[in-house]
Amino acid sequence: MNTKEKAYAIAKAKMYDNDAFSQWLGIEILDLDAGKAVLQMTVRPEMTQGFGIAHGGITYSLADSALAFASNSHGVKSVSVETSISHLMVVNKGDTLTATATEESLSNKIGIYTIKVVNQDEKLVALFKGTVYRSSQEWIKIA
Amino acid sequence: MNTKEKAYAIAKAKMYDNDAFSQWLGIEILDLDAGKAVLQMTVRPEMTQGFGIAHGGITYSLADSALAFASNSHGVKSVSVETSISHLMVVNKGDTLTATATEESLSNKIGIYTIKVVNQDEKLVALFKGTVYRSSQEWIKIA
Amino acid sequence: MNTKEKAYAIAKAKMYDNDAFSQWLGIEILDLDAGKAVLQMTVRPEMTQGFGIAHGGITYSLADSALAFASNSHGVKSVSVETSISHLMVVNKGDTLTATATEESLSNKIGIYTIKVVNQDEKLVALFKGTVYRSSQEWIKIA
Amino acid sequence: MNTKEKAYAIAKAKMYDNDAFSQWLGIEILDLDAGKAVLQMTVRPEMTQGFGIAHGGITYSLADSALAFASNSHGVKSVSVETSISHLMVVNKGDTLTATATEESLSNKIGIYTIKVVNQDEKLVALFKGTVYRSSQEWIKIA
Numbered sequence: 001m002n003t004k005e006k007a008y009a010i011a012k013a014k015m016y017d018n019d020a021f022s023q024w025l026g027i028e029i030l031d032l033d034a035g036k037a038v039l040q041m042t043v044r045p046e047m048t049q050g051f052g053i054a055h056g057g058i059t060y061s062l063a064d065s066a067l068a069f070a071s072n073s074h075g076v077k078s079v080s081v082e083t084s085i086s087h088l089m090v091v092n093k094g095d096t097l098t099a100t101a102t103e104e105s106l107s108n109k110i111g112i113y114t115i116k117v118v119n120q121d122e123k124l125v126a127l128f129k130g131t132v133y134r135s136s137q138e139w140i141k142i143a
Numbered sequence: 144m145n146t147k148e149k150a151y152a153i154a155k156a157k158m159y160d161n162d163a164f165s166q167w168l169g170i171e172i173l174d175l176d177a178g179k180a181v182l183q184m185t186v187r188p189e190m191t192q193g194f195g196i197a198h199g200g201i202t203y204s205l206a207d208s209a210l211a212f213a214s215n216s217h218g219v220k221s222v223s224v225e226t227s228i229s230h231l232m233v234v235n236k237g238d239t240l241t242a243t244a245t246e247e248s249l250s251n252k253i254g255i256y257t258i259k260v261v262n263q264d265e266k267l268v269a270l271f272k273g274t275v276y277r278s279s280q281e282w283i284k285i286a
Numbered sequence: 287m288n289t290k291e292k293a294y295a296i297a298k299a300k301m302y303d304n305d306a307f308s309q310w311l312g313i314e315i316l317d318l319d320a321g322k323a324v325l326q327m328t329v330r331p332e333m334t335q336g337f338g339i340a341h342g343g344i345t346y347s348l349a350d351s352a353l354a355f356a357s358n359s360h361g362v363k364s365v366s367v368e369t370s371i372s373h374l375m376v377v378n379k380g381d382t383l384t385a386t387a388t389e390e391s392l393s394n395k396i397g398i399y400t401i402k403v404v405n406q407d408e409k410l411v412a413l414f415k416g417t418v419y420r421s422s423q424e425w426i427k428i429a
Numbered sequence: 430m431n432t433k434e435k436a437y438a439i440a441k442a443k444m445y446d447n448d449a450f451s452q453w454l455g456i457e458i459l460d461l462d463a464g465k466a467v468l469q470m471t472v473r474p475e476m477t478q479g480f481g482i483a484h485g486g487i488t489y490s491l492a493d494s495a496l497a498f499a500s501n502s503h504g505v506k507s508v509s510v511e512t513s514i515s516h517l518m519v520v521n522k523g524d525t526l527t528a529t530a531t532e533e534s535l536s537n538k539i540g541i542y543t544i545k546v547v548n549q550d551e552k553l554v555a556l557f558k559g560t561v562y563r564s565s566q567e568w569i570k571i572a
Contacts (some may be wrong), residue, residue, distance in 0.1 A: 013438060014164045019188045021198040046163045051213070052410065054225055055164040061200025068192070068199075080199055081396050082368045082417045084227035084513055084543045084561060088534040104556050105368055105517040109395070110367050114543070120512045127533050127541060129558055130513060131368045133396055224539050225560045226509045227370055229398045229417060231391040247413050248374040252538070253510050254560055255372050255413060257400070258444065270390050270398060272415055274372060274511045276539055292547055306475045307484035333448045334498070341450035342497075343490025352484045354478070366485055370513035 003034035007073035022065050023060070029069070035113075037069035042096045054091035062099045063115040063128035070101035071111050071130075077137040078111060083130040089123055096120040099128075109112030109134050146177035150216035153242070164258050165208050169190075170232075172212070180212035185239045197234035205242045206258040206271035207278030213244035214254050220280040221254060226273040232266055239263045243273075289320035293359035297335075305389035308351050309322045311344070315355070321389030323355035329383045340377035349401040349414035356414075357397050363423040364397060375409055382406040383413075395420050407421040432463035451494050454487070458498070464532030464542075466498035471525045475571035483520035491528045492544040492557035499530035500540050501563040507540060508559040518554045525549045528557075538563050 001009065011032055014094040025047075031038040041062055049055040065083060070080035091097065098118050115128040152280065154175055159165060168190075174181040183192035184205055192198040206228060234240065241261050248255040260270040287295065299320055302308060311333075317324040326346055335341040349371060357364035377383065384404050391398040401414040430438065440461055454476075464488040470491055477482040492514060500507040521525065527547050536542040544557040 017196065019192040019447060021192055021200065024189050046167050049162040049164055049208075052161065055162070055204060056211075056226070057164065057200055057204025060203045060207070060226075061198060063512070064199045064203070065192075082227065082229045082398075083199070083203075084225065084370065084558065086225045086534070087223050088536075105515070105553060107517075111448070112368075114556070119252070124534060127558070129513065129515070129556070131420070139242050141483060173424070225541075227513065229391070229415070231393075231398060233514070237399060244301065248410060250374075255511075267391060270400070270415065272370065272372070272413070275331070305478040305484070307478055307486065310475050318452065320489055332453050335448040335494075338447070341448070342493045342512070343450065343486055343488060346488025346489045346512075347484060348492070350489070351478075355484075366516050368513065368515045369485070369489075370511065372511045373509050 001090050004032065006075060010072055010075060010104065011069055017080040019026065021101060025061060027065055028060065030098070032069060032073060033071050034071055035106065037066045037073065037101040038098065039066045039069065040096060043084065043091060043093050045093055054093070054095070056087055059087065059091055059097065059117055059126045060085050061115055062097055063126060066099040066101040066115045066129070067113050067130040067132065070103060070113055071132040077135045078132040081131050082131050085126055085128045089125045089127055091119065091125050097125065111132045147175065149218060150175040153215055153218060157217065158216060164204070164274050168204060170205065170208055173217060173241070175212055178213055178218050178249065180216070180244040181241065182208045182209045183239060183244055185242045186234060186236050188236055191236050197236070197238070199230055201239060202230065202234055202240065202260055202269045203228050203242055206260055209242040209244040210256050210257045210271070210273040210275065213256055214275040218220065218235060220278045221275040223279065224276050226271065228269055228271045230269055232268045234268050240268065290318065292361060293318040294319060295356055296358055296361060307347070311346060311347055313351055316384070318355060320358060320359050321356055321361070322394065323352045323387040324384065325352045325355065326382060326384045329377060329379050331379055334370040334379050336419055340379070340381070345373065345383065345403055345412045346371050348383055348417070349403055349412060352387040352401045353399050353416040353418065355413070356380055356389060356399055357418040363421045364418040365421065367417050367419050369414065371412055373412055373413045375411040377405065377411050383411065433461065434481050435504060436461040436463060439501055439504060440498055447462045450490070453473055454490060456491065456494055459527070461498055461502060463502050466502070466530040467497065467527065468495045469527045471523060472520060472522050474522055474557065479521050483522070484522070484533040485516055486498055487517065488526065488546055488555045489514050491526055492555060494531040495543050495544045496557070496559040496561065499532060499542055506566040507565045508564065510560050510562050512559040513555065514557045516553055516555055520548065520551055526554065530564055
C-alpha cells in the first residue's frame with residue numbers, strides 16, 4: 001500500500017463513511033495523500049445565513065474536514081487543538097468551494113497545516129491554519 | 144428602544160429570520176444585548192463526524208453565530224475577518240452547547256470578542272476569539 | 287511546598303534567572319501560582335517602532351513570557367505551539383503593561399491560556415491566546 | 430517611482446529609520462515590494478530565554494516587522510489587528526532567521542498576510558498569519 005492508497009484507506013474505513021456532517025455538507029474527496037487533502041462542496045440554500053451568504057461555519061467546516069483528512073492520512077490518530085480562519089471574500093449560494101490542505105510542519109506530537117479555500121473562479125475565499133495533536137493510536141496497520 | 148430591545152430587533156429583522164443554517168443547527172437565542180449574545184443548541188446525529196463525535200464545524204458555527212449576533216447588536220453591520228477556536232473537549236451526540244459572547248474591545252472600525260462554549264455540565268468545550276470589521280452601514284434606524 | 291511556592295521555585299531555578307530577554311524587557315513577576323502568572327514591565331524608548339509607539343513584538347513578548355510562567359508552573363515542561371494576539375490599543379513609550387495569564391483548559395498533553403495585557407489606566411491593550419504542548423519532562427521533584 | 434522604489438521609500442522615510450526595536454533586533458531588509466517583504470536577523474545571547482533558546486517574542490517580532498513592511502508598502506497606513514504564530518522548531522543563539530511576507534488577500538480596508546520564518550538551514554521555524562486594518566491615511570504622495 002503506497003501513501004496515497006493508505007490515505008484513502010484511512011479516509012474510507014475510519015472517517016468519511018461515518019462522517020454524517022461531511023455527508024450533509026456534500027463534501028467530495030478530490031485528492032488525498034500523506035499530509036495532503038483536496039475536498040470540494042457546493043453551497044446549498046440551507047447553508048446560508050442572515051446576510052444572504054454562506055454561514056462562516058460552512059467554509060470552516062470544509063476546511064476543518066480537510067485538516068482531519070490530511071493530518072490523519074499518516075495513520076496516526078490526530079485531533080485538532082487550535083484552528084484559525086480568515087474569511088476573505090463573500091461565499092454565495094451556489095458557489096463551489098475547493099479546500100486544499102498542505103502540511104507545513106510535522107513532528108512526533110504536533111502537526112501544522114494551512115488550508116486554502118477557493119471558489120469556482122479560483123478566488124481565495126478563506127485562509128485556515130490548523131494545529132493537531134498526534135496521539136499514539138494508529139488507525140490501521142499496514143501488513 | 145433600549146439596548147436589549149435593539150439587539151433583539153436587529154437579530155429578528157435582519158439575521159435570524161433569514162439564517163437558514165442557524166435554523167438547521169437548531170440555535171436558540173437565550174439572551175442578547177449590546178455586545179452580548181448567549182445561544183444554545185443540541186447536537187444531533189447528523190452533526191457528527193468519523194470519530195463518533197460532533198464535527199468541529201458545529202461548535203465553530205455556534206460560536207460564529209454568537210459572534211455575529213453580539214457584534215451586530217450595536218446596529219452597525221459587522222463582518223467577521225479573523226476567528227480562531229480551540230477545541231478543548233470532545234462534544235458528543237446529544238450534548239447541549241451554550242455559547243456566550245463577550246465584547247473585549249470595540250473601536251470605530253474593529254471589534255474583538257471572546258466566545259466560551261460550555262456543555263450541559265458547564266464544562267468548557269471550546270474557546271473562540273473573533274475579530275470583526277465594522278462597516279458604515281446601519282442595520283436599523285431608531286425613531 | 288504549596289502550589290505558589292512551587293510556581294516560584296520553577297520560575298527561579300529554571301526560567302527567569304536564565305531568561306536574558308525577559309530581563310532586557312525589565313519584566314517583574316507580580317504573582318505566580320499553579321496555572322497563573324502576573325507580569326509587569328515598562329516600555330522604554332528602545333522598544334518603539336516606526337509609528338512612534340511600542341513595537342507589537344514587545345507586548346507579544348510580555349504575554350508570551352506570562353504564558354511560559356503560567357504553563358510551566360505545574361512542574362511539567364510546557365512549550366508553546368500556537369499563539370495569537372489581538373492588538374487593541376496603541377502602547378506608548380513610558381506605558382506600564384501588566385499581563386495576567388489565566389488557564390482556560392488543562393489536559394494531560396495540552397494547555398490553553400488567555401493573557402490579558404492592560405496599561406497603567408487598566409485599559410486592555412492586547413488579548414492573547416496560547417496553546418502549549420506538555421512534555422513528559424518534569425521541572426522539579428517535590429520531596 | 431515603481432512599486433519596489435515606493436516600498437523602499439516608505440520603509441526608509443516612515444518606518445525603519447525610526448524603528449528602534451527593529452534596530453536592536455538587528456533586522457536587515459533583504460527585499461521589499463508592493464505587498465512583499467523579506468527580512469533577516471541573527472539571534473544574539475540577550476535574545477534567549479530560560480530554556481537556553483530564543484524567546485518566542487524574538488521570532489514573533491521579526492515576523493511582525495515583516496508584516497508591517499509588507500502591508501505598508503502600498504502607501505496606505507496599515508495597522509495590525511490580529512496575528513497568530515505557530516512555533517515549529519527551536520531557534521538557537523547564533524541562528525540566522527529569514528522572514529518572508531506574502532500578501533494573501535487585500536481589500537479596501539483589510540489585508541491578510543502569511544509570513545514564513547526559516548533558519549540558516551532553510552528549515553521552517555515559525556508560521557505567522559497577520560490581519561491588518563488599512564486606514565485612509567497615505568504615507569507618501571507620488572508626484
